[in-house]
Amino acid sequence: MAKNEKKAAGKSEGADPSGGEDASKANNTWLYALGAVAAVAIAAGIFIWRDSTPSVAAGEKTEPDLSELMKPGALPDISLGKENASNTIVEYASMTCPHCATFHKTVLPELKTKYIDTGQARLILREFPLDQLAAQASMVARCAGHDRYYPMVGALFETQESWVAEGGEGTQKLLQIAKQAGFTKEKFDQCIGDKALFEKILETRTRGHETFGVDSTPSFFVNGKRLTGEQTVAAFEALFSGAAKPAAAGAEEKAPGEAEAPSGQ
Numbered sequence: 001m002a003k004n005e006k007k008a009a010g011k012s013e014g015a016d017p018s019g020g021e022d023a024s025k026a027n028n029t030w031l032y033a034l035g036a037v038a039a040v041a042i043a044a045g046i047f048i049w050r051d052s053t054p055s056v057a058a059g060e061k062t063e064p065d066l067s068e069l070m071k072p073g074a075l076p077d078i079s080l081g082k083e084n085a086s087n088t089i090v091e092y093a094s095m096t097c098p099h100c101a102t103f104h105k106t107v108l109p110e111l112k113t114k115y116i117d118t119g120q121a122r123l124i125l126r127e128f129p130l131d132q133l134a135a136q137a138s139m140v141a142r143c144a145g146h147d148r149y150y151p152m153v154g155a156l157f158e159t160q161e162s163w164v165a166e167g168g169e170g171t172q173k174l175l176q177i178a179k180q181a182g183f184t185k186e187k188f189d190q191c192i193g194d195k196a197l198f199e200k201i202l203e204t205r206t207r208g209h210e211t212f213g214v215d216s217t218p219s220f221f222v223n224g225k226r227l228t229g230e231q232t233v234a235a236f237e238a239l240f241s242g243a244a245k246p247a248a249a250g251a252e253e254k255a256p257g258e259a260e261a262p263s264g265q
Helices: 023-027 035-044 098-116 132-143 149-158 167-180 185-192 195-212 233-237
Strands: 087-093 121-127 219-222 225-228
Touching (some): 132 167, 132 185, 149 167, 167 185
Parallel strands (some): 087 121
């Protein structure tokens, strides 16, 4: 986990040398969510999460079955890029994760220009919220609609430092961002109180963890190959197939604040 990271929902976690947020640590403070209990929790503004400790120890992870990875989950996948692109990046992200924001602000724009806009790659973002506020932000992005999903995600990551705060303060700041995107307070409240949407986001996170071994954010699967933590454009290029890779100019690109690409563990 990054140094000087702002925390949502009052979570306090230790440093993660991989450059990703550790889900297993956050899970230690979460209660088991079931049926009506989850519904009451949402209505009351209390976040209750299903306890889920990593089922695969570090160093023992295997690459997921690609056909299983690409199967639709509880929520429909929304692609950034052409559906028939030869390369697919599946990202599991938490909207309050600063490393996820770094990817969307500094790495994704170049990937989009070079590969996504040219039809050589596509991105599929899947929800992996690590706290209440992250879940609410994911819900707002979904409620924005299919065509406005990625613009909303981009706006939330771009302004992350302005709305990530503890407890109700974070929710109120998130509301202000949502209003700038056309939400009314009524629509916002209805969105973050949607029990069915909440449960589908929870199912998406649980499937990512239990089926694909995701335990930190951001986690990427590039054509089924795992990458975790902050990554460079070059790291994605190395796993692309059939893409016209531009010749590198100068030194290898590095993520902000990183001397080299992290190991992802």
